Amino acid sequence: MGLPGPKGASQSETHLPPHARPSIVSVPVTPGIGRESYDQDYFERNALQSPSTTPGADSKVAESPAISRRDARPGSSAERRRRPKQNSTLDGKIISVTFTVPQVLEYRQGSDWELRRCYNRSALLDALHHLSDNGPHNHTVVAWTSEIRQAADNNDDAGPDDNLPITPSSTSISLGGNARMQISPSKNVFVTRADQLRLEQQLHEDDISIVPVWLADESDMTAEGIRLHDQSRWRRYAEHDLCALLHYRQHPPSEPYSEGVRWADYYQMNQQFAQRVIETYRPGDTVIIHDYYLMLLPLLLRERYPDISVAFYLHTPFPSSELIRCLGRRQSILNGILGSDLVVFQSFHYAQHFANTCARILSLEATSRAVQTATRRVRIDVIPMGISIATVHALAWKASATEKCALLKQQHGSKKIMVAYDPKDRLGGVDKKLLAFDRFLTKYPEYRNRVILIQVMSPTTMEADDAQEAEYATGVGELVAEVNRRYGSLDYMPIQLQSQNLSVDEYFALLRSGDVALFTSVRDGMSTTSLEYVVCQRDGHGPIIISEFSGTASSLKEAIHINPWDTDGVADEIYRALNMEEEERRDIHAAVYKRVAERDVRHWATTLLRRLKRAVGARDSRRFGANGLADIGER
Numbered sequence: 001m002g003l004p005g006p007k008g009a010s011q012s013e014t015h016l017p018p019h020a021r022p023s024i025v026s027v028p029v030t031p032g033i034g035r036e037s038y039d040q041d042y043f044e045r046n047a048l049q050s051p052s053t054t055p056g057a058d059s060k061v062a063e064s065p066a067i068s069r070r071d072a073r074p075g076s077s078a079e080r081r082r083r084p085k086q087n088s089t090l091d092g093k094i095i096s097v098t099f100t101v102p103q104v105l106e107y108r109q110g111s112d113w114e115l116r117r118c119y120n121r122s123a124l125l126d127a128l129h130h131l132s133d134n135g136p137h138n139h140t141v142v143a144w145t146s147e148i149r150q151a152a153d154n155n156d157d158a159g160p161d162d163n164l165p166i167t168p169s170s171t172s173i174s175l176g177g178n179a180r181m182q183i184s185p186s187k188n189v190f191v192t193r194a195d196q197l198r199l200e201q202q203l204h205e206d207d208i209s210i211v212p213v214w215l216a217d218e219s220d221m222t223a224e225g226i227r228l229h230d231q232s233r234w235r236r237y238a239e240h241d242l243c244a245l246l247h248y249r250q251h252p253p254s255e256p257y258s259e260g261v262r263w264a265d266y267y268q269m270n271q272q273f274a275q276r277v278i279e280t281y282r283p284g285d286t287v288i289i290h291d292y293y294l295m296l297l298p299l300l301l302r303e304r305y306p307d308i309s310v311a312f313y314l315h316t317p318f319p320s321s322e323l324i325r326c327l328g329r330r331q332s333i334l335n336g337i338l339g340s341d342l343v344v345f346q347s348f349h350y351a352q353h354f355a356n357t358c359a360r361i362l363s364l365e366a367t368s369r370a371v372q373t374a375t376r377r378v379r380i381d382v383i384p385m386g387i388s389i390a391t392v393h394a395l396a397w398k399a400s401a402t403e404k405c406a407l408l409k410q411q412h413g414s415k416k417i418m419v420a421y422d423p424k425d426r427l428g429g430v431d432k433k434l435l436a437f438d439r440f441l442t443k444y445p446e447y448r449n450r451v452i453l454i455q456v457m458s459p460t461t462m463e464a465d466d467a468q469e470a471e472y473a474t475g476v477g478e479l480v481a482e483v484n485r486r487y488g489s490l491d492y493m494p495i496q497l498q499s500q501n502l503s504v505d506e507y508f509a510l511l512r513s514g515d516v517a518l519f520t521s522v523r524d525g526m527s528t529t530s531l532e533y534v535v536c537q538r539d540g541h542g543p544i545i546i547s548e549f550s551g552t553a554s555s556l557k558e559a560i561h562i563n564p565w566d567t568d569g570v571a572d573e574i575y576r577a578l579n580m581e582e583e584e585r586r587d588i589h590a591a592v593y594k595r596v597a598e599r600d601v602r603h604w605a606t607t608l609l610r611r612l613k614r615a616v617g618a619r620d621s622r623r624f625g626a627n628g629l630a631d632i633g634e635r
Contacts, residue, residue: 091284094137094609097289099235100143101145102128124385129207129391134605140211149189188227190226211276211279215231215269216228242333247316247319248317248523270336274300283305288608289311290313290315291314295336309616310342313608314350314525315525317346317347324357338378342378342380342608343379346554350525352368355368355370384554385526389535393535395508416452417451418574421458427523428520431476434495439567441494511537516578524550526555543577543580545577549563
């Protein structure tokens with residue numbers, strides 16, 4: 001397989017400005033990157049001064065033999081030359097492409113598949129439901145089956161969906177999560193062809209119509225069925241290499257050639273997704289691709305259908321160009337994304353970093369609104385993901401959730417309750433939260449025995465360095481023990497740490513019972529838990545304290561914003577939130593609730609489709625000689 005990859009900076013970076021030439025690129029990068037490196041006027045000053053260049057040979061995703069063998073099929077270059085231009089009015093169906101299905105699949109040969117919904121709350125899942133249930137478009141989801149487990153003979157322990165665990169609602173977490181969390185996948189599963197078709201029929205008839213992607217080597221696919229082994233290999237590059245870097249983390253060098261193996265699997269996975277989308281696609285359809293697992297997919301689709309309408313939505317942060325430079329496959333990744341008509345981010349700063357990266361690494365014209373490639377102008381936009389308020393209301397005020405909320409409040413009497421729910425990894429910043437709470441109790445002793453922090457940490461769904469994360473979890477446990485030893489008593493423990501997943505009822509009971517919510521993430525694309533807390537506080541009006549490093553912070557401007565590294569400052573904001581007058585609580589809550597309601601999942605979907613249609617229209621206008629720059633200032 002001829003895999004794409006860097007072939008030397010000298011070949012593709014000769015047109016970069018002096019500060020981005022190889023002598024600078026090769027300098028080791030440290031995490032301490034100052035804001036001043038990315039002043040807001042950078043793009044407007046420099047975008048039109050650098051020529052549009054064709055990226056180096058390594059910047060285009062190379063075709064593999066598997067793609068080459070399909071040249072004679074519809075979609076080949078020869079066939080494209082004969083095919084008339086398609087209608088780009090976005091009047092066809094919508095195809096959402098996500099990494100995994102929202103269920104864990106259990107397989108029993110010759111029987112219906114068990115579709116277990118383990119992760120019930122997700123803004124992405126809300127979006128998929130909205131597109132499926134509303135509007136004039138037909139909606140289809142293309143997604144990997146995720147790791148498949150051989151079903152046990154006795155499945156009596158599988159209860160209703162409402163009793164299954166829930167993960168922190170962060171869009172930085174893949175839709176299906178890592179199946180190793182809840183259900184260990186079988187190491188070697190052979191799925192017969194008849195059972196493959198049975199699953200495809202079941203997923204087609206589900207609430208969200210899903211076309212599954214079967215990931216396996218070509219040698220494991222036969223007319224009789226498909227053999228699945230080492231199923232987690234398909235997520236390794238995305239979760240080990242990409243996710244870490246997008247969240248400002250770098251893993252130490254691993255054993256020789258392991259990165260190349262992970263990349264080969266990642267590229268092959270994107271190819272197989274492309275083939276599945278092409279089988280589903282018809283001219284006029286709209287494709288929306290979600291997240292860093294599928295960063296090569298836009299270009300792979302564009303190579304087959306040059307007139308395809310594609311939006312790419314990144315749910316995670318996008319870091320500064322200094323971090324992206326550390327990624328060996330950076331040019332292939334960037335050019336893969338630039339196969340889209342529209343690239344969308346959660347926050348303006350992420351969009352700005354992306355444009356900056358395209359300018360510095362690919363030497364392309366770039367502003368915070370568009371990137372000009374050698375052949376096309378790719379629009380950049382910021383559309384924060386929204387949630388379904390109706391769904392939150394329906395789940396949070398069920399009788400069972402209301403009962404659990406009442407019991408939780410009764411258990412703690414008149415004490416003020418601070419709530420927090422984070423993944424068990426460093427990104428949640430739980431250690432910094434505990435240090436700030438410790439400082440709060442020291443600085444404001446009158447609150448000892450009057451306030452508790454209920455901190456829930458669920459197992460992370462991302463592949464991580466187990467030893468490193470175990471060390472982090474141990475440190476968190478030691479901090480909790482120290483604070484409780486210092487300020488606790490037989491009848492009072494200031495911190496209640498729960499290392500587990502919550503059921504849906506428990507999750508919403510927790511959010512409803514809080515007097516204050518504290519989110520101290522150090523990097524987060526978007527925490528929908530914070531949005532759901534706002535909805536759950538329709539009666540209590542509890543203030544929300546949120547890290548400025550969360551993508552959600554820009555969507556909750558009236559909330560209390562904190563720097564999680566500023567321990568003393570966070571302690572002061574906790575005191576402010578607990579002492580806030582009722583009128584101020586109501587005013588702040590009304591303002592943030594209005595923002596959440598106005599920018600809900602319906603707003604996200606309609607805005608994205610409208611701006612994609614505008615980007616495609618501008619693309620087609622330029623093809624027929626219209627002024628291509630006219631659309632850039634339009635929003």
